[in-house]
Amino acid sequence: MELAKKLCNAYGPSGREDNIRRMIEAEIGNSCQRMEVDRLGNLIAYVPAKSKDGIKEEKHTKIIFCAHMDEIGLIVTHIDKKGFVRFANVGGLFLGNIVNQRIIFENGTMGIIGVETKAETPKPPRIDNLFIDIHAQDRKEAESKIGIGDIASFYQQAVIANNRMTSKALDDRIGCYCLIETMKLLKENKDDLYFVFTVQEEVGLRGARTSVYGIAPDYAIAVDVTATGDTPECRKMDVGLGKGPAIKVKDAMFLANPVVKDKLVTYAKETDIPYQLEVLERGTTDAAVVQIIREGVLSGVLSIPTRYIHSTNETCDLGDVEGVIKLLVAVGEKGLA
Ligand code: CO
Numbered sequence: 001m002e003l004a005k006k007l008c009n010a011y012g013p014s015g016r017e018d019n020i021r022r023m024i025e026a027e028i029g030n031s032c033q034r035m036e037v038d039r040l041g042n043l044i045a046y047v048p049a050k051s052k053d054g055i056k057e058e059k060h061t062k063i064i065f066c067a068h069m070d071e072i073g074l075i076v077t078h079i080d081k082k083g084f085v086r087f088a089n090v091g092g093l094f095l096g097n098i099v100n101q102r103i104i105f106e107n108g109t110m111g112i113i114g115v116e117t118k119a120e121t122p123k124p125p126r127i128d129n130l131f132i133d134i135h136a137q138d139r140k141e142a143e144s145k146i147g148i149g150d151i152a153s154f155y156q157q158a159v160i161a162n163n164r165m166t167s168k169a170l171d172d173r174i175g176c177y178c179l180i181e182t183m184k185l186l187k188e189n190k191d192d193l194y195f196v197f198t199v200q201e202e203v204g205l206r207g208a209r210t211s212v213y214g215i216a217p218d219y220a221i222a223v224d225v226t227a228t229g230d231t232p233e234c235r236k237m238d239v240g241l242g243k244g245p246a247i248k249v250k251d252a253m254f255l256a257n258p259v260v261k262d263k264l265v266t267y268a269k270e271t272d273i274p275y276q277l278e279v280l281e282r283g284t285t286d287a288a289v290v291q292i293i294r295e296g297v298l299s300g301v302l303s304i305p306t307r308y309i310h311s312t313n314e315t316c317d318l319g320d321v322e323g324v325i326k327l328l329v330a331v332g333e334k335g336l337a
């Protein structure tokens with residue numbers, strides 16, 4: 001799990017995924033025939049159909065597996081006379097969650113998110129009630145460290161305890177980790193496989209569009225985190241930590257293809273992996289756009305149940321992560337047709 005921790009700890013908000021892409025490239029070089037980076041920055045690794053007798057030449061079904069490299073972040077909009085920094089969101093920030101949290105800019109500048117304490121400050125605060133303190137004495141000193149348009153990510157070190165992992169950016173580095181491990185474990189595959197590490201999911205599923213358009217796959221499986229309904233007094237949802245991978249049926253922008261969904265269920269049963277069916281009422285993943293690219297792509301999603309999503313302490317169960325990897329290997333080996 002050291003790799004999962006390393007991926008989560010690294011800096012990589014939307015549009016600034018280079019760092020993450022380099023780490024993934026270094027891991028998967030030996031597990032694919034070739035890698036390419038498209039114009040938007042998506043990393044596409046190709047694993048051609050192969051049996052024990054070697055690579056097959058005829059034309060095959062194409063399956064893509066995707067997970068997004070980016071994480072939510074904050075972007076500098078203004079620096080005041082005293083050196084305090086105002087910001088806008090990059091992706092979905094829950095403003096009640098982020099007060100007093102640490103952040104880090106690409107060049108290593110650290111900051112703390114503070115909140116105005118006027119009596120009329122709403123709860124949760126609005127984004128214009130928040131500021132970043134980067135330990136500067138005044139605007140001049142602040143501007144020597146960062147500028148307008150610079151993007152920060154949260155700063156938090158991953159921890160593992162009790163077979164559970166807590167970190168920033170589990171969404172979706174844990175999905176990237178699942179794809180990497182699957183590539184390393186796959187011995188044979190009857191279809192042509194594309195492992196796609198996408199950019200800019202958190203700002204509107206942008207990388208998935210260009211990468212999938214270029215590949216024109218028949219099938220797609222996205223791997224991402226999903227919410228749970230297993231904490232005190234939370235919104236009702238029939239997904240919990242430690243009960244296995246969640247096979248998505250529906251989210252706010254996506255309906256899983258029933259054939260793909262049923263295949264995932266069948267493989268889970270055949271391989272004795274516990275699983276749960278997921279209906280997520282708020283939020284979505286790359287699969288929402290993947291399914292409607294070109295003439296359509298038969299799509300499903302494998303989700304890692306995760307508590308406290310879009311906070312600095314997203315939490316998942318490592319048994320569920322293992323289950324997702326096993327299911328992905330089964331799909332890679334047996335296909336979805
Ligand atoms: Co997200």
Ligand code: ZN
Pocket residue numbers: 068171172201224225285
């Ligand atoms: Zn995500």
